[in-house]
Amino acid sequence: MKKFKLLILCFAAMLLIASCSFKNAETAQNSMREVNHSAEDLREDSEASKKTSEELKKHEQSESVETHKW
Amino acid sequence: MRLRLLCCLLISASLLFSGCIPTKKPSPHDSVQPQVQTQSVIIAPIVTGASVFKSNVRAQASSKSKIVDVLQKGSQVEIIGKHKNWYQVRRTDNKGSSGYVFHKLIHLDFENYLGTKGRNKDFVSIHNAPSATSATVLKIKPSTTFDILGVESNFYKIKGDHFEGYVIADLCVADPSSPIAKTKIVNVKDCTPVNKTSSLKSSTTTAKTTTKSSYYKPSKKKVTTTKKHSGSDSALNLFGAFASAFTGGSIKKGAAPAQNSDDALKEIIGSINTSKELAKTTIAIREQMLTSLNETRALQSLIGKTVSAMNQNFKTASDTARGISSTGMKKISIKAFINDLSYEPTTSIESASVKIAENGRMLKNLATQIKTEADSFSKLNANQIQNMDSIIRDFSNNIHASNAMYDFSINKSNKVILGIDRAIMAFEEKAGPLTVEASKQLGILAISASQLVAQLSNVQSNPFAALSAIPRIMEIQEQVTDLTSLLSDFNEDYEYIEKNSSIISKQGMDINSILMTARRKNTQVTTMLESYYAKKLKLSERLQNTYAKQAEEGFKVIEKKAESVALAEDALD
Structure with missing residues (x-):
């Protein structure tokens, strides 16, 4: 009889679990999606930084010595 | 989904209660109806491995024994037993003879199952990570047993009663005779109809269950022979209707019993097979989650290494930018030189000539100094452009790394997301049939229980019938155990997904934090460069002004002085 009770309890637990949503699983998936976004952002940031430094270099080059011949 | 589950619960509960009420006293004179024999070979765990070198396969577990086969390096074998330090192996392609190979010559293939039992040979420290330099959390005594969950960089990932972590693989012994998962199911079904004689309706059920252990400990061969005579009408009708409702079958109103005892027995047999199929889902779920976890770990490791290399570039770029920012420009005072020029009127042409010559020298010096400053500025400018080149090169390298990182993070993250999705899907797919299965088995158990109650309540009038119920009680007990383990397995599936998801989630956050650090450094270097350029522009503008x-003031002074000198010289003439 004890086993029967245990079985029914297990069954109830199973139903309870099945009706529960996977919170951690959802968080994990979101977390991985954020990783994708962050990686994309980093890629864009790196490209923007390179562009900025290239523009600065262009300015440096245009800032020729000629302008400083007094 | 929820509604369906709740319905199942309600139906199974009602079935259970109604099935427990005995409707008819059984008669001891039951006639034998059909007999169905089912033979099921269950759960044969497979452990595989590959030979590390060219290895001899011997007839016995001894180096003096006869060589029966030779395995080439990398040959795949199935471990079918173990004797002391020797594995009993058989080629996976079934060629050659089976025999014994020394355990060090076989590398166990951990991908083929989720774990195995193992023990440590000596005192070992449990590490946080698969690295000897990582922090240790515990030291365990020799011969402590644990589950081996996987292998990483010559470390076993282990889990014991009160510990979990990584240990050096060489200090442990994996026991292939106790694999935890990866199962193979072989079913042998044999139906033999037997003497069908009477239509008397009473029920006596006997069952015989034998368990044979094969040479390989976890391989269990379970042979169940069940003889079932006729069933209790009301219970069977109820069960028939119930089962039919779930299996989609139709019951004709007013027809003779929807399901006879043969059908009921088939249901039971079907239930057992369904249980096994459902149990197999667990492996699929866990494999998906483990794959996801491994992908996350790989991603973390790759991102960690890439960002570490990027940080080195950031450091160089940052130092260069800082160097550029601190480089100033020297100030030259033209005014001081102009003031030094003397244009005071002279009293003689000679002294005027001397003064003019002096002024000429001083102006020449001034011109030389200005030229030198212009040259040094020019060099400084060239250096700065070179430094900018170095910064751009660092950024280019980082872009390259960042692009690669983006590609593999997309790849790995998607695999992780897909793995979790698949695990959840498998779990949800399991939930429906499991609910039906559990309800059906509960129904069967309820019917059996009702029969038993009837038999036992009749113990005074018919003690033999009561005695015959004993094997049935044992069978019910076994069935209850099986069902409980199936349900508890399902519960563990849920926990397994959630637990691994929690680890993945944490690792995802760590990866994000690493990426955020890289982004922050990126911004720092760029900001520093921009501020450098702004500063330089300001300085340059100020100097030019x-x-x-x-120069303007100087010209005025020179003009004025030259004018006065000219007047004085005119007067002198």
Whole structure:
């Protein structure tokens, strides 16, 4: 009889679990999606930084010595 | 989904209660109806491995024994037993003879199952990570047993009663005779109809269950022979309707019993097979989650290494940018030189000539100094452009790394997301049939229980019938155990997904934090460069203005002085 009770309890637990949503699983998936976004952002940031430094270099080059011949 | 589950619960509960009420006293004179024999070979765990070198397969577990086969390096074998330090192996392609190979010559293939039992040979420290330099959390005594969950960089990932972590693989012994998962199911079904004689309706059920252990400990061969005579009408009708409702079958109103005892027995047999199929889902779920976890770990490791390399570039770029920012420009005072020029009127042409010559020298010096400053500025400018080149090169390298990182993070993250999705899907797919299965088995158990109650309540009038119920009680007990383990397995599936998801989630956050650090450094270097350029522009503008002002003032002074000198010289003439 004890086993029967245990079985029914297990069954109830199973139903309870099945009706529960996977919170951690959802968080994990979101977390991985954020990783994708962050990686994309980093890629864009790196490209923007390179562009900025290239523009600065262009300015440096245009800032020729000629302008400083007094 | 929820509604369906709740319905199942309600139906199974009602079935259970109604099935427990005995409706008819059984008669001891039951006639034998059909007999169905089912033979099921269950759960044969497979452990595989590959030979590390060219290895001899011997007839016995001894180096003096006869060589029966030779395995080439990398040959795949199935471990079918173990004797002391020897594995009993059989080629996976079934060629050659089976025999014994020394355990060190076989590398166990951990991908083929989720774990195995193992023990440590000596005192070992449990590490946080698969690295000897990582922090240790515990030291365990020799011969402590644990589950081996996987292998990483010559470390076993282990889990014991009160510990979990990584240990050096060489200090442990994996026991292939106790694999935890990866199962193979072989079913042998044999139906033999037997003497069908009477239509008397009473029920006596006997069952015989034998368990044979094969040479390989976890391989269990379970042979169940069940003889079932006729069933209790009301219970069977109820069960028939119930089962039919779930299996989609139709029951004809007013027809003779929807399901006879043969059908009921088939249901039971079907249930057992369904249980096994459902149990197999667990492996699929866990494999998906483990794959996801491994992908996350790989991603973390790759991102960690890439960002570490990027940080080195950031450091160089940052130092260079800082160096550029601190480089100033020297100020030259033209005014001071102009003031030094003397244009005071002279009393003689000779002294005027001397003064003019002096002024000429001083102006020449001034011109030389200005030229030198212009040259040094020119060099400084060239250096700065070179430094900018170095910064751009660092950024280019980082872009390259960042692009690669983006590609593999997309790849790995998607695999992780897909793995979790698949695990959840498998779990949800399991939930439906499991609910039906559990309800059906509960129904069967309820019917059996009702029969038993009837038999036992009749113990005084018919003690033999009561005695015959004993094997049935044992069978019910076994069935209850099986069902409980199936349900508890399902519960563990849920926990397994959630637990691994929690680890993945944490690792995802760590990866994000690493990426955020890289982004922050990126911004720091760029900001530093921009601020450098702004500063330089300001300085350059100020110098140009100053020089222009000084030069203008200087011209005025020179003109004025030259004018006065000319007047004086005219007067002198």
